[in-house]
Amino acid sequence: MFVTRFAPSPTGYLHRGHALSALTAHAAARQAKGRFLLRIENIDATRCRPAFEMALLEDLAWLGLEWETPVRRQADHFDDYRAALSHLVGDGLLYRCFRTRKEVALASASAPHGDMEVFTGGPLSAADEAQRLTAGEPFAWRLSLGAAESKLGGFSSLTFTDDAIPVTARPDLGGDVVLARKDVGVAYHLAVVVDDALQGITHVVRGDDLRDATHVQRLLQALLGLPTPSYRHHSLLLDAGGCRLAKRNNAETLRSLRERGMSAVDLRGELGFD
Ligand code: GLU
Numbered sequence: 001m002f003v004t005r006f007a008p009s010p011t012g013y014l015h016r017g018h019a020l021s022a023l024t025a026h027a028a029a030r031q032a033k034g035r036f037l038l039r040i041e042n043i044d045a046t047r048c049r050p051a052f053e054m055a056l057l058e059d060l061a062w063l064g065l066e067w068e069t070p071v072r073r074q075a076d077h078f079d080d081y082r083a084a085l086s087h088l089v090g091d092g093l094l095y096r097c098f099r100t101r102k103e104v105a106l107a108s109a110s111a112p113h114g115d116m117e118v119f120t121g122g123p124l125s126a127a128d129e130a131q132r133l134t135a136g137e138p139f140a141w142r143l144s145l146g147a148a149e150s151k152l153g154g155f156s157s158l159t160f161t162d163d164a165i166p167v168t169a170r171p172d173l174g175g176d177v178v179l180a181r182k183d184v185g186v187a188y189h190l191a192v193v194v195d196d197a198l199q200g201i202t203h204v205v206r207g208d209d210l211r212d213a214t215h216v217q218r219l220l221q222a223l224l225g226l227p228t229p230s231y232r233h234h235s236l237l238l239d240a241g242g243c244r245l246a247k248r249n250n251a252e253t254l255r256s257l258r259e260r261g262m263s264a265v266d267l268r269g270e271l272g273f274d
Helices: 016-031 050-062 078-090 101-106 126-134 145-152 188-198 213-224 254-259 264-270
Strands: 003-006 035-040 094-097 108-110 117-119 140-143 159-162 165-168 178-180 203-207 230-234
Touching: 003 016, 003 203, 016 035, 016 050, 016 203, 016 230, 016 254, 016 264, 035 050, 050 254, 078 094, 078 140, 078 178, 078 188, 078 213, 094 178, 101 108, 101 117, 140 213, 145 213, 159 213, 178 188, 188 213
Parallel strands: 003 035, 159 230, 203 230
Antiparallel strands: 094 140, 108 117, 140 178, 159 165
16 A cells, blocks of 8 residues: 655745645555655754644645644654664664764765765764763764664665665765754654654655655664655755745745635646646
């Protein structure tokens, strides 16, 4: 059975780009006579707001989407993420990172497309770490690519399909990613991989901005003994200036389109759906 999901973070109002992702995943489920799930990715209490969550449910219903209930809300499932984290810590695959944001930036290289930070700084010395632990300094947990590579005997067996094309994962391109943030206690890649498995997701259908994230997510599936879904990434919508639609670029929200009198049918049509 085909099972897919739309997984927005309630950090702002949805825009056309979200509508495209949601409609693409929904249409894929319908075509495959499968299931469509909604997941609220709200682990980051510093940025997520209940009002945005309510608004997105309203916007998706306005768009004409239907999803199964209950909806999984990540903030209600920290125990699941902590269990996965302990598993990885227990296997010696993570290390503590006490560095500040600035220190991390200094110890990182920019990824080829500039969006992702590639941390290559490694752990502190045992003495330095012991001192900071005693001082009660907060820390993040990072995935040690070196430890992961030793455990798996290399990454060459880590394959997945992206748009039906077989790909060998290159988690090394993303560096030692954070799996538990200092402030939140978990991080995106870990929560997504755990949830995709717990929700029985067979097909991940999402925007091109997350294509590169698949590589480390495939590695985490291997380390946690979780199944690997098939992946499909759709191209992103661009604004008139050629920038991708994003909250930070003030993309027009679905509510604003609605207030201007646009109907859901018009928007679906504009995005290529009936
Ligand atoms: N919550 C993520 C976002 O809003 C999507 C995660 C995913 O689809 O894997 O960008």
